[in-house]
Amino acid sequence: MHRRTLLQGMGLALAAPRLALAQGHARTLRFVPQGNLANIDPVWTTTTLARNHGLMVYDTLFGMGRDFQSKPQMAAGHEVSADGLVHAVTLRADLRFHDGQPVLARDCIASIARWSKRDVLGQRLALLLEEMRVKADDRFELVLKKPWPGLTWALGKPSANICAIMPERIAQTDPFTQITEYVGSGPFRFRASQWVPGSMAAYERFPGYVPRDEPADFLAGGKVVHFDRVEWHVMPDPATAAAALQNNEVDWWETPLADLLPVLRGNRDIAIEVVNTAGALAMIRFNHLHPPFDRAEVRRALLPAIEQTAFMQAALGEDRALWQVPAGAFTPGTPLASNVGMEAVSGPRDLEAAKRALAAAGYKGEPVVILSPTDFPTISALSEVAADTLRRAGMKVDLQSMDWGTLVQRRAKREAPAQGGWNIFCTTWEGLDVSVPGSHQPIRGNGAQGWIGWSTSPRREALREAWFDAPDQGAERKIAQELQALAWEEAPFIPLGLLRPPQAFRRSLTNIVTGGPPIFWNVRRG
Amino acid sequence: MFAYAVRRVLATIPVMAIVALFVFSLLYIAPGDPAAVIAGDQATPQDVERIRASLGLDRPFLVRFGEWVWNILNGDMGVSIFTNLPVTTMIQQRIEPTVSLMVLTLCLAVSIAVPMGVIAAWKQGSWIDRAVMGFAVLGFSVPVFVVGYVLAYIFALELDWLPVQGYTKFEEGFFPWLENLILPSIALGGVYIALIARITRATMLEVLQQDYIRTARAKGAGQRNILFLHALKNAAVPIVTVIGIGIALLIGGAVVTESVFAIPGLGRLTVDAILRRDYPVIQGVVLLFSFVYVLVNLVIDLAYTLFDPRIRY
Numbered sequence: 131m132h133r134r135t136l137l138q139g140m141g142l143a144l145a146a147p148r149l150a151l152a153q154g155h156a157r158t159l160r161f162v163p164q165g166n167l168a169n170i171d172p173v174w175t176t177t178t179l180a181r182n183h184g185l186m187v188y189d190t191l192f193g194m195g196r197d198f199q200s201k202p203q204m205a206a207g208h209e210v211s212a213d214g215l216v217h218a219v220t221l222r223a224d225l226r227f228h229d230g231q232p233v234l235a236r237d238c239i240a241s242i243a244r245w246s247k248r249d250v251l252g253q254r255l256a257l258l259l260e261e262m263r264v265k266a267d268d269r270f271e272l273v274l275k276k277p278w279p280g281l282t283w284a285l286g287k288p289s290a291n292i293c294a295i296m297p298e299r300i301a302q303t304d305p306f307t308q309i310t311e312y313v314g315s316g317p318f319r320f321r322a323s324q325w326v327p328g329s330m331a332a333y334e335r336f337p338g339y340v341p342r343d344e345p346a347d348f349l350a351g352g353k354v355v356h357f358d359r360v361e362w363h364v365m366p367d368p369a370t371a372a373a374a375l376q377n378n379e380v381d382w383w384e385t386p387l388a389d390l391l392p393v394l395r396g397n398r399d400i401a402i403e404v405v406n407t408a409g410a411l412a413m414i415r416f417n418h419l420h421p422p423f424d425r426a427e428v429r430r431a432l433l434p435a436i437e438q439t440a441f442m443q444a445a446l447g448e449d450r451a452l453w454q455v456p457a458g459a460f461t462p463g464t465p466l467a468s469n470v471g472m473e474a475v476s477g478p479r480d481l482e483a484a485k486r487a488l489a490a491a492g493y494k495g496e497p498v499v500i501l502s503p504t505d506f507p508t509i510s511a512l513s514e515v516a517a518d519t520l521r522r523a524g525m526k527v528d529l530q531s532m533d534w535g536t537l538v539q540r541r542a543k544r545e546a547p548a549q550g551g552w553n554i555f556c557t558t559w560e561g562l563d564v565s566v567p568g569s570h571q572p573i574r575g576n577g578a579q580g581w582i583g584w585s586t587s588p589r590r591e592a593l594r595e596a597w598f599d600a601p602d603q604g605a606e607r608k609i610a611q612e613l614q615a616l617a618w619e620e621a622p623f624i625p626l627g628l629l630r631p632p633q634a635f636r637r638s639l640t641n642i643v644t645g646g647p648p649i650f651w652n653v654r655r656g
Numbered sequence: 657m658f659a660y661a662v663r664r665v666l667a668t669i670p671v672m673a674i675v676a677l678f679v680f681s682l683l684y685i686a687p688g689d690p691a692a693v694i695a696g697d698q699a700t701p702q703d704v705e706r707i708r709a710s711l712g713l714d715r716p717f718l719v720r721f722g723e724w725v726w727n728i729l730n731g732d733m734g735v736s737i738f739t740n741l742p743v744t745t746m747i748q749q750r751i752e753p754t755v756s757l758m759v760l761t762l763c764l765a766v767s768i769a770v771p772m773g774v775i776a777a778w779k780q781g782s783w784i785d786r787a788v789m790g791f792a793v794l795g796f797s798v799p800v801f802v803v804g805y806v807l808a809y810i811f812a813l814e815l816d817w818l819p820v821q822g823y824t825k826f827e828e829g830f831f832p833w834l835e836n837l838i839l840p841s842i843a844l845g846g847v848y849i850a851l852i853a854r855i856t857r858a859t860m861l862e863v864l865q866q867d868y869i870r871t872a873r874a875k876g877a878g879q880r881n882i883l884f885l886h887a888l889k890n891a892a893v894p895i896v897t898v899i900g901i902g903i904a905l906l907i908g909g910a911v912v913t914e915s916v917f918a919i920p921g922l923g924r925l926t927v928d929a930i931l932r933r934d935y936p937v938i939q940g941v942v943l944l945f946s947f948v949y950v951l952v953n954l955v956i957d958l959a960y961t962l963f964d965p966r967i968r969y
Contacts, residue, residue, distance in 0.1 A: 166928055168738040169694070176696025248703075290696065306706045308740045326749045327739040328928045329920030365821065365918045366927075373808055373820040374918070505931065532687075535933050539689035542704070579700055 157358040159639075159650060160380040162371045166328045166364050170320070171308045173245050176290040178560065182647045185349070186333055186360070187228075188294035188314035191219060191238060192286025193349035196645050198465055198565065200283040201350035203342070204233065204295060204315070206268075214277030215260075221268040224340040227297055228319045235270035239263075240301035242272075242285070242293060247305040249291040251284035251568050254598065278598060280568060288349050288646050289563040317341065317353045317651050318360060331362040333650070346652040348645040356654035375400060375634055381655075382635040384648055387507065388447045394634050404452065405633045405644050408561030411461055412441060412508075412626040413572060414516055417553050418585045420546050422493050422525075429621035431487030434480040435523040441626040444511040454628040459573055459610075459617040462628045464565035465603060466610035471618040475625065484523040497526045499547040501555040503534040512556035512626060520554075541582050555582075558629060562646055566606075567597040567613055572623040585622035657968075661958060668950045675946040676728070679939050680721050688933035689713075690737045711737055724939065733943075734936035736929075743940040746925060753823045754921035756833065757913065758906050760841040765848040766899065772849070773856025773895075774883050777864060788853055795850025800909050804843035804916035811839060821918035836919070844913040848902050855898045859891035866890070892963035900956035907945055 163182065169175050172184025193203035202208055206222045225233035239262045246252035246259070260273040272281065285293045295301075295315060303309045312320045318333035325331050341352040363380055365371040368387040374380045376397050386394060386402070394400050414436075416423035423429050442453035456476035460467045498520055502513035510531070517529040528547075532540065537555065545551040564570045574580045574594065575587025593613045600606040617623075635642065638656055643649040691708035708714050727734060733743035776788035812820040818839055824832035863869065864887055872886050911923035922941055929937035960967045 168928070168932060168934075169740065175694050304710070306703075306710045310740060326920050327736070327741065327746065328924055329749075329918075363822070363918065366924065367915050367918065369805060370808070370821050370916055370918050373813055374822075377812055377816070377820050379820055379822065533931060535688040535690075535693060535931055538692045539687055542689065542692050542701075 156655065159357045159360045159382065159653070159655075161360060161362050161648065161650075162365050162374070162380050162383040163362050163648075164385040166366075167325075167331050167362060168327055169308060170312060170325075170331075172294050173248055173291050173305060174308045178290065178647070181288070181290040181292055183320070183331070184292050184294045184314075185288065185316070185647065186318040186650055187312060187316045187320045188292070188296065189225070189316045189353075190286050190293055190295065190349070192282045193347075193351070194283070194286050194288055194562075194646075195347040195350040200286045201347070203286065203350055204238075208282060214279070215274045217272040217274070217281055218265070219270055219272070222340075222342075223268065225315055226338045227315045228313050228336055228338070229297070230338065231297065232267075233295065233315050234267045234298075235264045237298045237301065238295055239270055240298040241295045244296075244301045244303065244305045245291060245293045249284075249293070250571070251280075251287065252291065252293065254278075254568065255281065255284060276599075279601060280566075280598060283566075284568070286349065287562070287569065289560055289569055315339070317355045329364055333360040333362075334358065341651070346643050348643060349649070353651040355651050357650070360650050372634075375636070378636065381639055382633065382648070384633055385631060386634040388445075388452075388631075391447070391449075391632070391634075399637055400634055401637050401639075402632045402634050403642075403644075404630045405642060405648060406561075406646050407630065407644050408461060408464065408565065408646050409454070409628045409630040410558040410560055411457060411564045412445065412512055412556065412558045412629055414512075414554055414556055414624040414626060415572060415583045416585075416621070416623065417547075417551065417583055418622070419544055420551060420553065422491075422496050422498070423553055425491060426620045427491035428488065428493055429624075430619070431484055431491050431493070432520070432523060432624065433474045433484075433618070433621065434487065435484035435519050436475055436624055436626070437479050437519070438475055438625075438627040440519075441512055441515045442629070444515045445508045445629055446631060452630050452632055454630065457625045457628045459564075459614040459625060460570070461561035461565040464561065466566055466607055468607070468611045468614060470611045470614045474618045481522055488524060493525065495526050497528045497547065498553045499551070500527060500529045501537050501540055501552050502529055502531045503537045504531050505533050508629065508631075509556050509558065512558075516554065516556050544584070556626070560646075561628065567594045567610060570594075573613060573617060575620075575622065583622065585620075587616070587620055587622065590616055590620070590622070657958065657961065661954070664954045664957065668947070668954075671950055672943065672947060676725065676939075676943060677721070679942045680724065683933075683935050683938060684717055686933075690933040690935070693932060694738070724936075728943070733940040736937050737934050738932055739934075743936050746937060747922065747940060747944060750920055750922045750925045752825065753919045754910055754914070754923060756823075756826065756837055757840055757844065757910055757919060757921060758903075760834075760837050761845045761848060761906060762899075764841050765845040765852060765902075768845075769849040769852035770856050770888070770895065773853040774860055774888060776853065776857040777860030778879070778883055780861060785857075788857065792850040792854045795846040795848075795853075798846065800843055800847065800912045801916050803846050804840070804913060807839045807843055808917070823919045823921075836917075840913045840917040840919060843916070844906065844909045847909065848905060851902055851905070852895065852898060856891065856895050859894045860887055863887045863891045889963060893960055893967075896956055896959050896963065900952050903952045904949060907949075 163179055165179055167179045167183055169180055170183050172180045189204050191204045192200045195201050204221055204225055205219050207220045209218045227233060246256040258274045258276060258278050260275050262272050264270050297313055300309050300311050312322050317336055317339045319336045321332040321334060335355045335358050341354045344351040346352055368390060371383050372390045372394060375383050391402060395402055416429050418424055438455040442455055446452045454462050456472050458472055500513055500517050502510050504510055517527045520527050541552055541555055543551045547553050571581040573590060575585050575590035577584055577586035593609050597606060597609045600609055639653055642653045691704050691713060695704045695707050735742055736746060772788050776785045779785050808820050811818045818835055823836050826833045869887060872882050911927055914921040914923040926941045
């Protein structure tokens, strides 16, 4: 055999599998998620990845549309009694689980019951619930102790934990224990046997899924799937993900690193777009239990020093399309966002005013411990700017870097900073979570029972309660404005701007549903 | 020798026990709480406590350690806190890519490094010797991930000869398997080649000064025979030792290489588990690595007898 012939043969042999794979990939969407899908019970955990997985595999009774309003999804109809206490839900006739069984009212009731023990709005439902009763195989009722106009919104909200509908036998699992069987009625069937945590998760189109006969409308409308298979490929290294996208080895990368965007923009086959338009609200969170931030005057004193633009630039760069300032207590661009008191962060910045206010508030030079996660570049950048801002405002800062796993444990400590506690950490909240008072944890004032930081404010709690009872969006807006005014006054957290990290995908993909998390219906190739 | 092998295998038991105790204790005192990670931001302290209790993390150290050891003795490494999958299943899923990567790297490194070292020793002081030593310095100095990025850029992005990332199982075909491993093996092999080449050169230089080499030359033996039959066999013991020690180097390097090339191996499993504080997985993988290392050392010890008949156990 001639040497050249041998080399040609070897080249062909190496290329053949890639050619075959390329043909197979036409009906497969290859997606690089933001991280490792480590657990897949969207009720047991609040991780964004489990939620995104849940939205593929499980359907919800209601779904949020692009207008942030709740619309029937699995529900064919929804009636509320005149006194607002009884919500009757009728299921669509063609609903089936992935094991072929029909979706029944008792499955929905068991699923709601499990969800109501873990989700913050679910817990609200549990408080208000008199009973849930099956009226027929395709009809059930939720009987409340007092009216809750936002019930369908809660049942269809896209933020974790979603109210995923599962077969009754699975939904009866203790909510604090993971499910072991993954059967939903959503448009995709999870291939558990092919799941390699940390590497790959595979989904196949569920042929038994009947989408609503409506155009796709974020999480509402028709969920029409145009791919036979969706694969999530976990790539911990951003440079590898960028190279794989450029080399057409993957189609869609959820979280391209800001530093790599210029490289990707230089490739004419790749589009960079904001898919999650609701974004994530960045913020500084204070520990309210210990000096100096146990006093509202000290927390408020920092406001004149906060330059939201600097935080956003550090996190996502100069491109203003990727972030939005000024941002208040609620996600900019959502119905309850307002400009009330916004001059607190949008007026001229004044470090001297901050120094004076800190002195007047009695700050005595106590060290301020800031926790910074090194494995979350965006939050790490926010933490660096926060440390610099506080230093320039005259505070003594101790910026402590650690991995996220350590930070999560450390921030749960209630001891004084000198005993291993903390004063500040920066974080981001999904825009959809903090768009309404009900799921807005940072704005709550329920003290020791509340979110990390343990802010106490009976006034904020009362306003949140009032929001649940608000009869219409006008009333909701008024309450949200009052809450925002109170947020500037009591400063349980300081908003730093809305991050809208872009996503990168091959231009061969079209019709991607925008609005929130990555969604795999409606999107098609070519 | 059989009795020696049995004694050595039995000796691994206390070693493994110490490793087990060390790993378990280290994780117990290390910061991080998987229950808090799982519970998420909306969870109340009571929720976190309930999750901790459901995972058995609220029980005393000795109870947990005793139970873990008992389960290990019964072949049960436990269940991942996060994925709810048995640790043995997760290791099974990940072992093939890592073993493939290490075996290919080992073959590549030995087949390149040993001749390099021999030739460098033979041509001591020449440009070939300097080139080999220069390569060795480079191999030691350039981090694995830098080599990986450069290789991926040239051979995947620019030339489009090989894929950037991923792994194809051996059962799906030899060439797809090989295609995915060529770049990672070269990247990982750099430091290993450097190490073996240097040791081979140094040992060969020593051996080539020996009287029996002069005698072989005087008897008219050819250069190739002198180098590879007479000298290399006598230089093999330290080379084999370094190859064995280098397995630890490969295990460490595999963690980085698997991340750079998105290979779903044990290295990435370990890193992911550490970042999430998935204790059962960390314990299982570290125990496995320790066992492999002990086993490799045993094999190396036994291999000495093949190269040096004077060695008897």
